[in-house]
Amino acid sequence: MLDGMKVLDFSHYIPGPFASLRLADFGAEVVKVEPPNGDLARSEEFNNIFQANNANKKSISLNLKDQHDLEIVKQLIRKADILIEGFRPGVMKRLGLAYDDVKKINEKIIYCSITGYGQQGELALLGSHDINYMSLSGVLSQLKDKSGKPIHPSITLADMVGSFVATEQILAALYARERTGKGMYIDVSLLDGLLSMMNNHFMIEHDSGLQRGMEQLAGTIVSYYIYETKDGRFVSLAALERKFWEHFCIASQKQEWLDFHQSPANESNPVFVEICQWFKSKTLSEWIEFSRKVDCCLTPVLEVHEAKEWFSKEHSRKMVDIHDDRIHIATRYDCQIFHKRAQAPKLDEHREEIIKRWRNS
Numbered sequence: 001m002l003d004g005m006k007v008l009d010f011s012h013y014i015p016g017p018f019a020s021l022r023l024a025d026f027g028a029e030v031v032k033v034e035p036p037n038g039d040l041a042r043s044e045e046f047n048n049i050f051q052a053n054n055a056n057k058k059s060i061s062l063n064l065k066d067q068h069d070l071e072i073v074k075q076l077i078r079k080a081d082i083l084i085e086g087f088r089p090g091v092m093k094r095l096g097l098a099y100d101d102v103k104k105i106n107e108k109i110i111y112c113s114i115t116g117y118g119q120q121g122e123l124a125l126l127g128s129h130d131i132n133y134m135s136l137s138g139v140l141s142q143l144k145d146k147s148g149k150p151i152h153p154s155i156t157l158a159d160m161v162g163s164f165v166a167t168e169q170i171l172a173a174l175y176a177r178e179r180t181g182k183g184m185y186i187d188v189s190l191l192d193g194l195l196s197m198m199n200n201h202f203m204i205e206h207d208s209g210l211q212r213g214m215e216q217l218a219g220t221i222v223s224y225y226i227y228e229t230k231d232g233r234f235v236s237l238a239a240l241e242r243k244f245w246e247h248f249c250i251a252s253q254k255q256e257w258l259d260f261h262q263s264p265a266n267e268s269n270p271v272f273v274e275i276c277q278w279f280k281s282k283t284l285s286e287w288i289e290f291s292r293k294v295d296c297c298l299t300p301v302l303e304v305h306e307a308k309e310w311f312s313k314e315h316s317r318k319m320v321d322i323h324d325d326r327i328h329i330a331t332r333y334d335c336q337i338f339h340k341r342a343q344a345p346k347l348d349e350h351r352e353e354i355i356k357r358w359r360n361s
Contacts, residue, residue, distance in 0.1 A: 011086035054344035061348035133158035137194035248296035
């Protein structure tokens with residue numbers, strides 16, 4: 001879909017690289033412009049992160065403070081369609097590569113800056129990481145244990161959502177360029193991405209004062225709850241619609257539960273206690289078998305290794321490809337995506353090819 005599009009990616013770690021990975025999977029040619037020591041994720045500690053987010057890309061190593069290398073960058077910019085950078089506000093300006101500088105070289109370029117808090121505002125220059133953005137946005141307040149303490153997340157939600165936002169806006173900007181012939185500057189904030197996810201919660205709180213969004217989705221009713229199984233595993237039941245609840249009750253031979261569809265999920269409700277005991281009477285594998293036969297919105301809570309294996313199968317749309325010691329995770333469903341995937345590049349691996357081919361294109 002983006003065949004022929006050229007992307008220069010100056011970013012490190014996850015947000016920018018995951019966004020450009022998505023563009024690469026759409027067919028764009030993505031060139032990582034890396035400093036002499038490479039992407040900051042090119043370390044033993046973060047190598048898995050680097051490999052996960054930089055497949056299908058090419059690498060050229062340039063020192064942006066060196067005048068000769070800076071001229072090479074400007075030559076590449078002349079041929080680029082998209083530029084992605086993830087430095088703190090002001091860094092690209094000091095290098096002479098801010099949008100106002102770049103558009104003088106290539107007025108059609110789509111220039112996307114990805115930062116924690118955006119280019120302006122009182123937080124703009126602060127250093128932060130994923131958990132900070134989750135904290136400020138209100139997202140972390142939605143992930144609490146029974147004592148009310150926020151649960152420490154093990155997924156970088158702000159990074160990933162921010163990448164989706166960046167890709168979305170880049171694609172919209174490309175569409176606009178097709179109509180107007182003009183490039184565009186895009187200011188993406190990781191915090192903004194999470195704030196937009198809080199759309200429903202903010203609206204509900206504003207109108208009712210409720211802090212947890214839709215209460216029936218917050219583990220408060222028996223038909224929408226996470227239950228423990230006989231072997232200490234967990235399943236999620238999401239039988240919100242009456243028909244799914246009826247399917248679950250009838251298949252469980254518990255017709256007496258039918259009228260308790262929206263009843264509270266707490267120990268004072270005897271039906272809830274019975275349902276908990278019912279789920280603990282079967283193992284996870286038995287509940288998986290049940291869920292395949294009964295249409296009631298019941299699914300197992302899979303661990304990472306299980307989800308990886310499950311979705312590496314053809315019958316599960318194969319979003320994961322495992323081959324010997326290599327693993328690739330698709331950014332979208334496409335039965336040909338893994339045939340097009342190349343491993344993440346070595347540092348400066350494509351210098352000669354990029355300089356020669358982009359100059360002559």
